[in-house]
Amino acid sequence: MQRRFLRVLQIGFTYMGTVVGAGFATGQEILQFFTRYGYWAVLTIALATALFIWLGGKMMLLAGEIGAKSYEDLNKALFGPAVGRLVSYFMLVVLLGVNAVMLAGAGTIFYENWNLPYQVGLLVTLVACYLMLRRGMNAILTINSIVVPFMLLFTAIVLYDTFTSPSGGRWLELTTDDSALRVWTAPLLYTAFNLAMAQAVLVPLGAGIKDRKAIRLGSLFGGIGIGFMLLAGHIALSSHMPGVQQYEIPMGGIARQLGYGIQFIYILLIFSEIFTTLIADIYGLVLQLQQRVAVPPDVLLLVILVLCYLLSQIGFGPLVKTLYPLFGLFSLGWLALMMLKKTRKRPGSD
Template sequence: MIMKRTGKVLQIASTYMGTVVGAGFATGQEILQFFTRFGYWGTLTIALSTFLFIWLGSKMMLIASDIRAKSYEDLNKALFGEQYGRWISHFMFVILLGVTAVMLAGAGTIFYENWNISYQTGLLITIVGCYFLLRKGMKSILMVNAIVVPVMLLFTVLIIIDTFNTPGAGRFISLASDHSIWAAWAAPFLYAAFNLSMSQAVLVPLGAEIRDRKVIIIGSWLGGMGIGFMLLAGHIALSVHMPGIQQYAIPMGGIAKQLGQSVQFIYVFLIFAEIFTTLIADIYGLTLQLQERLKWSRSIITTIILLFCYMASQIGFGPLLSTLYPIFGLISLGWLYLIIRKRMGRSEA
């Protein structure tokens, strides 16, 4: 019984971490933009982000478990009422569709830039992999994250050990910044808002499957602290190389080069794996949402979503990322405000 509960706790933690740790996180760009560029404030704002991930991640899954939500629309209706909940879910659907297209484009870019395989071929390989894995439903998401997340954690530990052996390892404590302190303290809310609103697509059905509240709470704590640990490790490593590291498209890749070619190859593969985990999680959430409305078979809906994302990914990774993410961040901030305001009374009743 204890082993079974421990297994479920680890499943929740790894799925939570794998869903949040997407392409922007793994490359180091998100950490740089939301935390490191603000200098020593970054450490404190990472602590705030970690708190938000623990608190609101568990809140989402507990409510989903209590109401036995079939999709994130059920959660939004329970949180914000029938009418507003439906509108928020429509927004989330559009956002998730856009993020999925960005993730697919990112996967194609990795094939082209790192493995000398054409962008189109990379897209098709990723799509086929997604389709066959998603036929297994939630099991596939749990399985992929159970493999990818521990490896990502191990790599993060290697990076942090190497950083502490580098001159200037303590720069994250004293690093100055010209950016506004208000922007620095707004960043963790924006970061948590975007990632939490995106992760509800998989965390809601996961929470709904688990009846044990303690398992959900402990899993959320572990997952939130794991996200915080990886944020802090990345921030410490990037701070050593500031401000020069800002010129790299993949900042963490530049740091990984110092650990040798084999580590760099593993890291590039990990970036792809992190994109892939986010991709299948998003498609799974979108499929459940549409299936509840249309009553079509899951495989048909998955195919339609993949085809749409394939067409959207023709725009390219860079243009999609720079255009869509700022809009999504602002919309998600409104969602974060509403979920923070919402009392847990209804779910505990």
């Protein structure tokens, strides 16, 4: 029982750490997909949370059923061999773009909050990523189990501070001029994009865990945690609208008002969350490429890191605003097939 409990925590924290990346932890994704739609965001966040709980677990269960080695195996099971291969090629490009966003977010944190050059932030993150990823999946599980609980704690602190401020109730008052179609499409785009990206780590994670109940409970825990951080971020950002939109890292701007010590720790946690998603996505890319090219993993890792560095020169804000909605749109088809795909119980499983 204790072993299952620890496994559930590990799965949940890894799920949260994989989704809570640069756009999420910094506040950019929450602004773009939820806060901009005013009070409707509470309901759309609830929808996104339900989808994360349901489909995250389903993805891991399917990965275990087919013995997937990488996300390409899952895509072939969803789309068929030929189309699945094409989808995986597209996902390869998407993951490179997303990793560039993560890296750019790390560089922006160094520049906006620690008064260090943007390029220094990129290079420090790349070196740390290379050293960590040489340890494989265990490194991803360990770092998420450390970082995510602290992120949850400080998210609660920001939420408490927001509720005690004069503008703490603005999340119930903000309105939007956008159509109902756009409002309700946003959580589908957001969930589709993040779940499609989470394949990189959730597929090998699910394939390696035989305890189906632990996967379901881990997905429940992880999905609720993601929903809590989404809602807390939305409430905090709403209380500072519209001025908070001027920051490339909006949550960093809010943290400044909590005092230097809290701000430093919170910014460090934002960087850590960016880092956890970056190493998870790059790990998935290396696994996928290993099935295609006879190149040592360390060489593949270096090539991917160099490509991400080159793409990150575009900058964090422009990458999030242009790439995320576009990739979310392409991910809707993947989301629909995940909803329709049935899972089966494996012999001898719980």
